[in-house]
Amino acid sequence: MAVIQGVDYSSSRPNVACLKTGGKQFAIRYTHIGEKRAKALTRAEALALTDAGMRVVVIFEEMAGHMLAGAVAGTAAAKASKTMAEAAGIHKRAPHYFALDVDTHTFTDAQWAACGKYLDAACVVLGKDRVGLYGDVRAIAKLRSHVHWLWQTYAWSRDKDGVMVWATGVHLQQYKNDVELCGGGVDLDRALKPLYGQWGVNVFDGVDLKRAAAFARSCDPIPYKMVPVVSRDGIDCSGYMGVIFNSLRDLSNVWVRLFGTGTIAALVEQGRLPFIRKGKGDASDFNIGVMFTWESHSGIGHTAGTLPTIGGVESRGGKGVLLGSLARRHDNALFGHHYHMKGDAPTATSPTPTYPPFPGRVMKLGMRGEDVKKYQSQMHHRGWAIAIDGDFGTKTVTMTKAFQKDKHLTVDGEVGPTTWKAAFTSPITK
Numbered sequence: 001m002a003v004i005q006g007v008d009y010s011s012s013r014p015n016v017a018c019l020k021t022g023g024k025q026f027a028i029r030y031t032h033i034g035e036k037r038a039k040a041l042t043r044a045e046a047l048a049l050t051d052a053g054m055r056v057v058v059i060f061e062e063m064a065g066h067m068l069a070g071a072v073a074g075t076a077a078a079k080a081s082k083t084m085a086e087a088a089g090i091h092k093r094a095p096h097y098f099a100l101d102v103d104t105h106t107f108t109d110a111q112w113a114a115c116g117k118y119l120d121a122a123c124v125v126l127g128k129d130r131v132g133l134y135g136d137v138r139a140i141a142k143l144r145s146h147v148h149w150l151w152q153t154y155a156w157s158r159d160k161d162g163v164m165v166w167a168t169g170v171h172l173q174q175y176k177n178d179v180e181l182c183g184g185g186v187d188l189d190r191a192l193k194p195l196y197g198q199w200g201v202n203v204f205d206g207v208d209l210k211r212a213a214a215f216a217r218s219c220d221p222i223p224y225k226m227v228p229v230v231s232r233d234g235i236d237c238s239g240y241m242g243v244i245f246n247s248l249r250d251l252s253n254v255w256v257r258l259f260g261t262g263t264i265a266a267l268v269e270q271g272r273l274p275f276i277r278k279g280k281g282d283a284s285d286f287n288i289g290v291m292f293t294w295e296s297h298s299g300i301g302h303t304a305g306t307l308p309t310i311g312g313v314e315s316r317g318g319k320g321v322l323l324g325s326l327a328r329r330h331d332n333a334l335f336g337h338h339y340h341m342k343g344d345a346p347t348a349t350s351p352t353p354t355y356p357p358f359p360g361r362v363m364k365l366g367m368r369g370e371d372v373k374k375y376q377s378q379m380h381h382r383g384w385a386i387a388i389d390g391d392f393g394t395k396t397v398t399m400t401k402a403f404q405k406d407k408h409l410t411v412d413g414e415v416g417p418t419t420w421k422a423a424f425t426s427p428i429t430k
Helices: 018-019 043-051 071-089 109-124 137-146 204-218 237-248 264-271 369-382 396-407 417-425
Strands: 004-008 025-029 055-060 098-099 132-134 149-155 172-181 186-191 287-293 304-307 311-316 322-325 339-340
Touching: 004 055, 004 172, 025 043, 025 071, 025 186, 043 055, 055 071, 071 098, 071 109, 098 109, 109 132, 109 137, 132 137, 137 149, 204 237, 204 304, 237 287, 237 304, 237 311, 264 339, 369 396, 369 417, 396 417
Parallel strands: 004 025, 025 055, 055 098, 098 132, 132 149, 149 172
Antiparallel strands: 004 186, 172 186, 287 304, 287 339, 304 311, 311 322
16 A cells, blocks of 8 residues: 555644645544643644544653553553544544653663553553554564554664564654754654554544444345334434434434435535535545435435445335445435545545656666755655665665565666555555
8 A cells, every 4th residue: 555644743743634635644643641731732732633634643642751651650651642643532542652751772671571561551441453563673573463553663773784674563653853844843653554453533543434334234135115213114314314324423322313405405515414525525434425405306306325334325216225336325416415424434435556667778887867865855755764866876776775685676777667566555664
């Protein structure tokens, strides 16, 4: 999959719309213990990020060496992070990373043991599948068995020769600090996997989608009835869309009418349905289309939707609940108005990696030019310690051979079409 770009920042808030326009797709934000701090994640910020199409990743940091305090501190950290994140609107199943934001090269066995106990205690509170670690390359190696999610910082992660060492299997990499971007100070990060701990406010995930899809299928063949109270005895078009929304939200009682075809617009505008957003979403969202009553010749409006993994979902007069190709989708020409609920489903298709066209010449030792500079820039972006000077010298040859060996390519130190493509599209492992 393509590398996903994001940022992390503390109290210096960048402009969210600017971040999104610049290609950033997530922001890693802080939780902590105790009184409110300037760097803490808030609900307004989480909602702004979600509405802009970005996602939030939660990181707990009380102080740089908090993890060294062991199990009691780990329990307190997990409880505080859970409370603060959920208050900000982040999903109750969201992962939480815990920061070991120190140089660990002098750590003793006792210090590593304390960190392990801290993380184990966090797992008791949250479950291991929701606990992650932020740290340098040694921390990733020593503590990865205690967590599910891994975020490596480039800080303190170089070998004795100054070469960046990236651990394998991590979800996130922090590859540059202290960048002025979009009106704030940020660190630059990249996600190497489609799921890296990202969430949003009022966003459903794969577990929610699986449950809602099973529920939607179970409604076939409930008959169509225009009734104020929806049930398995009968359901109209807007009622069916509403109960699917309820199922995505994991409500204990899904059989509650949310809106009618004629009322959804006003309810969304008034903020009374905060999980429903106006307009078309993308393929991983639950999308519905609406034709208002005053727009139809019969004076009866209609609504139908598209649910990922199923396709069309609809309750139609005379036919009842319909699914898949039998149902109208949200993008049917009948519907001029659209609404959606955002989804982060594992079934969503990852974007196809793209890369600049090959410059047309094989780059070798001694060559100079903008194509060499572009290649060096990309390799520097991937984490390799290389000057971006447009000179294909011995250091660039050595770096290229190491990269080719890692990617199981022909190791010749030259950049032809295959190595060029790999530089832009292959997973970042080192």
